[in-house]
Amino acid sequence: MQIIKVTSNKKQYLPLLLLADEEEAMIDRYLERGIMYVLEDGDVKAECLVTNEGDGILEIKSLATLPQFQRRGYAKVLINFIEAKYKERFKILQVGTGDSPATVPFYQKLGFIRSHIIKNFFTDNYSHPIYDGGILLTDMVYLRKRL
Numbered sequence: 001m002q003i004i005k006v007t008s009n010k011k012q013y014l015p016l017l018l019l020a021d022e023e024e025a026m027i028d029r030y031l032e033r034g035i036m037y038v039l040e041d042g043d044v045k046a047e048c049l050v051t052n053e054g055d056g057i058l059e060i061k062s063l064a065t066l067p068q069f070q071r072r073g074y075a076k077v078l079i080n081f082i083e084a085k086y087k088e089r090f091k092i093l094q095v096g097t098g099d100s101p102a103t104v105p106f107y108q109k110l111g112f113i114r115s116h117i118i119k120n121f122f123t124d125n126y127s128h129p130i131y132d133g134g135i136l137l138t139d140m141v142y143l144r145k146r147l
């Protein structure tokens with residue numbers, strides 16, 4: 001297993017990016033300034049993108065494991081890698097996600113704690129209704145972990 005930094009043609013991983021954020025126009029808002037990593041175990045199995053949000057905050061903008069390889073620990077390996085790599089340079093690792101049983105319990109399991117919400121983020125910013133884990137997403141929920 002290895003984790004590789006992607007420095008060019010990040011859109012080659014669009015199918016993975018779209019798993020985490022299904023509207024490409026929203027991905028385009030952070031793709032260029034984000035630092036992207038892919039986890040290879042044979043082939044690419046998972047992907048993650050992080051951005052510097054200032055004030056010592058590093059944000060996970062995209063994290064996805066191919067559906068047929070979920071629940072095998074790949075995303076956990078990526079988060080552990082990010083934490084180890086950035087803990088000297090950042091104070092907080094945060095993520096914004098829909099209030100969904102498909103994502104929030106995953107981050108809580110890894111030690112993230114609910115921090116704040118952006119009301120109506122999904123209904124205000126996306127061109128169509130977004131469902132995750134059978135839930136219509138409205139607010140963006142932020143979870144944080146101290147590095």
Ligand SMILES: CC(C)(COP(=O)(O)OP(=O)(O)OC[C@H]1O[C@@H](n2cnc3c(N)ncnc32)[C@H](O)[C@@H]1OP(=O)(O)O)[C@@H](O)C(=O)NCCC(=O)NCCS
Pocket residue numbers: 019020021046062063064065066069070071072073074075076077095096097098101102103105106109
């Ligand atoms: C969320 C996601 C990235 C998790 O990836 P994964 O590779 O399946 O996660 P892991 O196997 O590393 O799981 C780590 C731990 O969280 C647990 N977990 C994963 N998903 C969970 C869920 N929905 N509810 C509860 N626990 C969950 C795992 O059981 C595992 O627990 P363990 O350490 O005790 O074994 C994956 O489901 C995914 O790609 N979803 C679609 C894209 C997406 O929504 N991304 C998040 C955008 S914010």
